Amino acid sequence: MSRRVEVDQQMCEGHGKCQAAAPEVFEHRDEDDLSHVILDEVPDALTAKVDRAIRLCPRQAIRWVS
Amino acid sequence: MSPISPEAAATLPHGINLLEGRLFQANEMHEAFRILRAEAPVHWNPGTDRFNGFWSLVKYEDLLHVSRHPELFISSKGIGGSGLRYPPPGQGEGSSSIITMDPPRHVKMRRLVNKGFTPRAVLQMEPKIRAVTNTILDRVQGRDSCDFVLEVSSQLPLAVICGMMGLEEEHWPAMFDFTNQILGSGDAEYQARVAPDKVGTFEGATLTAADGNRRMNGFFRDILADRRAHPREDDLVSILVESEVDGERLTEGDIVAFCNLLVVAGNETTRNAISGGLIVLCEHPEERARLQADPSLMPSAVEEILRWTSPLHHMSREATADTEIRGQKIAAGEKVIMWYPSANRDEDIFEAPYRFDITRDPNEHLAFGIGEHFCLGAGFARAEVRIMFEELLRRFPDIQVDGLPERLRSNFINGVKHLPVRLTAAR
Ligand code: HEM
Ligand code: SF4
Numbered sequence: 057m058s059r060r061v062e063v064d065q066q067m068c069e070g071h072g073k074c075q076a077a078a079p080e081v082f083e084h085r086d087e088d089d090l091s092h093v094i095l096d097e098v099p100d101a102l103t104a105k106v107d108r109a110i111r112l113c114p115r116q117a118i119r120w121v122s
Numbered sequence: 123m124s125p126i127s128p129e130a131a132a133t134l135p136h137g138i139n140l141l142e143g144r145l146f147q148a149n150e151m152h153e154a155f156r157i158l159r160a161e162a163p164v165h166w167n168p169g170t171d172r173f174n175g176f177w178s179l180v181k182y183e184d185l186l187h188v189s190r191h192p193e194l195f196i197s198s199k200g201i202g203g204s205g206l207r208y209p210p211p212g213q214g215e216g217s218s219s220i221i222t223m224d225p226p227r228h229v230k231m232r233r234l235v236n237k238g239f240t241p242r243a244v245l246q247m248e249p250k251i252r253a254v255t256n257t258i259l260d261r262v263q264g265r266d267s268c269d270f271v272l273e274v275s276s277q278l279p280l281a282v283i284c285g286m287m288g289l290e291e292e293h294w295p296a297m298f299d300f301t302n303q304i305l306g307s308g309d310a311e312y313q314a315r316v317a318p319d320k321v322g323t324f325e326g327a328t329l330t331a332a333d334g335n336r337r338m339n340g341f342f343r344d345i346l347a348d349r350r351a352h353p354r355e356d357d358l359v360s361i362l363v364e365s366e367v368d369g370e371r372l373t374e375g376d377i378v379a380f381c382n383l384l385v386v387a388g389n390e391t392t393r394n395a396i397s398g399g400l401i402v403l404c405e406h407p408e409e410r411a412r413l414q415a416d417p418s419l420m421p422s423a424v425e426e427i428l429r430w431t432s433p434l435h436h437m438s439r440e441a442t443a444d445t446e447i448r449g450q451k452i453a454a455g456e457k458v459i460m461w462y463p464s465a466n467r468d469e470d471i472f473e474a475p476y477r478f479d480i481t482r483d484p485n486e487h488l489a490f491g492i493g494e495h496f497c498l499g500a501g502f503a504r505a506e507v508r509i510m511f512e513e514l515l516r517r518f519p520d521i522q523v524d525g526l527p528e529r530l531r532s533n534f535i536n537g538v539k540h541l542p543v544r545l546t547a548a549r
Contacts, residue, residue: 066229070240071501089242112486114500116190116493 058097060121061106065090067117077112078105091117130168140167140178140461143308143531146435151533152476155180155464164450167459172324176438176457177450180464182471184447185488188439188460192494195439195458196224202438202459202534219383221495227367228494231380234365234372235358236498238286244501247282251505254281255513262545263517267524270541274514275396276389278506283388283499287381288357289345296341297385303334305390309531311539335382342381346374358384384499390535391433392503395489396510397527397538398431399424403511404523406478413480414515423480424508429487430478432463433536437491462488463536520547 070089074082083094110118138154158180169175188195220231258277262268306312307330313321320326354360362377403410438459466487467475490497524544530537
């Protein structure tokens with residue numbers, strides 16, 4: 057099973073905690089100074105890392121989409 | 123402050139009353155919080171005729187839960203400090219700033235300015251922050267001693283936020299004065315403008331905060347008129363003047379409230395992180411020596427200073443529906459208070475929480491809150507504290523606290539009013 061994850065660009069302020077927690081999934085882009093999801097589907101092996109990113113994001117900008 | 127009734131006091135765990143500014147002034151709150159975390163993690167702190175009662179939250183996970191449910195736990199009914207009082211100050215004035223605003227309007231207002239506060243914006247400003255820091259330190263260079271708060275720690279945050287707002291230096295001392303009145307209103311030292319017989323009373327505190335707000339808001343109404351007549355490129359006031367939300371320009375009241383928030387929030391917290399940071403470094407000579415030997419530890423030392431000092435003691439919220447926290451029923455309309463110094467020493471989260479460890483890892487403290495209202499100025503605050511200690515310890519490697527800190531009487535701001543320091547090695 058794999059799942060999709062989303063960054064709410066309204067909330068994100070580029071703190072970069074997500075990229076530090078799960079660099080395979082999140083990428084900070086210079087053009088808008090925001091975080092972008094770079095994997096369409098997150099494999100199970102990365103679920104724990106994404107959960108950690110969700111917990112650490114200061115702006116509560118990341119969520120799973122079912 | 124009127125004491126709570128004896129019947130109410132009897133319900134308090136170990137008689138701990140978190141409405142007492144004295145507990146915090148004496149720096150005795152950590153022991154109180156340790157007891158509460160172990161024995162009464164969610165307890166009702168009764169109010170008085172002048173203060174609302176509230177549910178007291180002291181566990182890290184509970185602060186996360188409340189901060190992350192901004193619709194269930196709202197900020198618009200008062201967020202703390204004098205907001206514990208009812209009616210909340212500012213009510214009836216018709217304008218509020220983002221810190222007392224709820225979704226969905228909150229994020230729209232925040233987005234008007236948040237590009238100015240991103241990590242990249244902070245990075246661009248670093249050389250300026252370092253230059254200002256050195257100008258401040260130049261003024262005490264060559265002296266043996268100074269009041270670290272008045273002459274050093276308060277000056278950097280003041281310069282940074284006033285600079286971002288485009289305020290000329292001649293106005294900075296007034297900003298310092300107003301913020302002291304607003305957030306230090308309960309402390310007799312800042313009640314100089316009320317009648318002598320009111321000093322030290324509840325009324326003296328209320329009048330002091332109101333006077334500070336009135337003077338600051340009056341000042342910003344004049345600044346606003348000036349920016350409308352003479353628009354400028356990039357200061358925060360001018361950005362707000364040009365901004366629209368839902369197709370409407372901000373009102374004068376909205377802009378003034380926003381400016382008031384930026385000056386107050388930008389000053390009173392960072393100042394105390396710097397003062398508290400110096401105190402804790404002097405109290406832990408081994409950690410300090412480690413830092414001075416290896417300045418690359420500075421970013422992580424700053425996080426530990428923030429965790430340790432938790433410059434803001436609390437924020438409060440009001441529940442919009444009946445709910446539960448840790449099995450305790452909370453009714454709609456009741457207040458909850460999040461105690462940051464307690465969450466930041468929660469044994470379930472931090473290993474050896476009472477150890478000051480400049481290389482602590484992980485260190486996911488909540489000094490800046492989290493979620494919807496996560497501190498807008500966190501990046502600037504971190505940079506200011508880091509750059510100040512880099513320059514301070516480089517230029518004054520022997521600096522020592524030299525006498526007792528005079529602490530603020532407040533359960534809201536972990537404030538230090540005066541801090542005598544010796545700048546040079548003792549002879
Ligand atoms: C060490 C220094 C600082 C600490 C500990 C601190 C702490 C906090 C905390 C805990 C909150 C969250 C309030 C809540 O959840 O209700 C907050 C909000 C805020 N802070 Fe800071 N702060 C600091 C420095 C600054 C600076 C330097 C600025 C401005 C330049 C600033 C501007 C703000 C603003 C505007 C908000 C409201 C954000 C919102 O409601 O969306 N703060 N701060
Ligand atoms: S941690 Fe949150 S706020 Fe920071 S870049 Fe990632 S999504 Fe954005």
